[in-house]
Structures are given as structure tokens and as C-alpha cells.
Amino acid sequence: MKVQHLLFSQVALAQDLPEYNLKQGNVATIVEHYPMLEGEEDGYSLEGFDLPHVTIEVPASQIIPIAQWQQEEMILAKLCSYLERGCCNYKTISIFSCKNKSLSIRVGSNFETFFK
Known part of the structure; x- marks a missing residue:
């Protein structure tokens, strides 16, 4: 089942978009929804990244x-x-990075990254 975000709701980027100089966590407003067929990913138009006139x-x-x-x-x-x-x-347990909002820890010989 697809998750559908409501028009004009605020969302955060789940990952960096370097082509727009936007970072994970930047907030925007959904201004359009592009539903796709089952098995394909829906698309959204976003505005409001402190970038006037940019969608x-x-x-x-x-x-x-x-x-x-x-x-x-x-x-x-x-x-x-x-x-x-x-x-x-x-x-x-060793902590490697909390400063950049990415947490990497070593537990014994295992290495995992959370909230990246």
C-alpha cells in the first residue's frame, strides 16, 4: 500500500539533494501530487526551501x-x-558522529549507521 502525503502538508527531505543544494531534513510544503500506477512510486512537487519561486x-x-x-x-x-x-x-560501544545528525556506532565488531 502506498503512503500518500496530503497537499499543502509539510515534509522533510529524507536525503540530500545536492543538485539543489538541499540537505536531509530541509522542510518544504507539498504543492502537487503525481499518482502513479500500482508498483510505481508517486511523485510530489515541493516548495518553500527558502528559495523563492523554486519548485x-x-x-x-x-x-x-x-x-x-x-x-x-x-x-x-x-x-x-x-x-x-x-x-x-x-x-x-563507540560513537563516531553525533554532530552532523548522523549516528554511527560500533558494537563489538559490528558497525551500523542510524538516522543517516
């Missing part, structure tokens, strides 16, 4: 609801704070 088109996978983005940011901030205070065993 960009993106596939549905490149945007998330603003409430979801804010929740992920809050979880990431709490996790970073917890790890940076030393509330865990740094022999098994």
Missing part, C-alpha cells in the same frame, strides 16, 4: 512527514546525549 519534483521515497522527522531528531539527540555522557560501556 522541485521528488519521488515519494525522498520525503517524510515533518512529525516523523522531528521524532527521529528527538530520539537521535537523546541517544547522542546518553552516549556522550558515558552512560555505556565504551569498550563495546
Whole structure:
């Protein structure tokens, strides 16, 4: 089942769009929806990136609801704070990056990136 975002709702970019100099988390408003056939990804037109008179088109996978983005940011901030205070065993968990809103941790010999 496809997730359909409502017209004029605010969304955040799920990934960087370097061709527009936009970053993951930048907020915009949906101004048009382009429904596609089942099995194909819907598209959206976005405006409001502090770029006057600019509209960009993106596939549905490149945007998330603003409430979801804010929740992920809050979880990431709490996790970073917890790890940076030393509330865990740094022999098994090492934090690599919390400053750029991407969290990479090493647990034992495993390496994973969250919220990238």
C-alpha cells in the first residue's frame, strides 16, 4: 500500500539533494501530487526551501512527514546525549558522529549507521 502525503502538508527531505543544494531534513510544503500506477512510486512537487519561486519534483521515497522527522531528531539527540555522557560501556560501544545528525556506532565488531 502506498503512503500518500496530503497537499499543502509539510515534509522533510529524507536525503540530500545536492543538485539543489538541499540537505536531509530541509522542510518544504507539498504543492502537487503525481499518482502513479500500482508498483510505481508517486511523485510530489515541493516548495518553500527558502528559495523563492523554486519548485522541485521528488519521488515519494525522498520525503517524510515533518512529525516523523522531528521524532527521529528527538530520539537521535537523546541517544547522542546518553552516549556522550558515558552512560555505556565504551569498550563495546563507540560513537563516531553525533554532530552532523548522523549516528554511527560500533558494537563489538559490528558497525551500523542510524538516522543517516
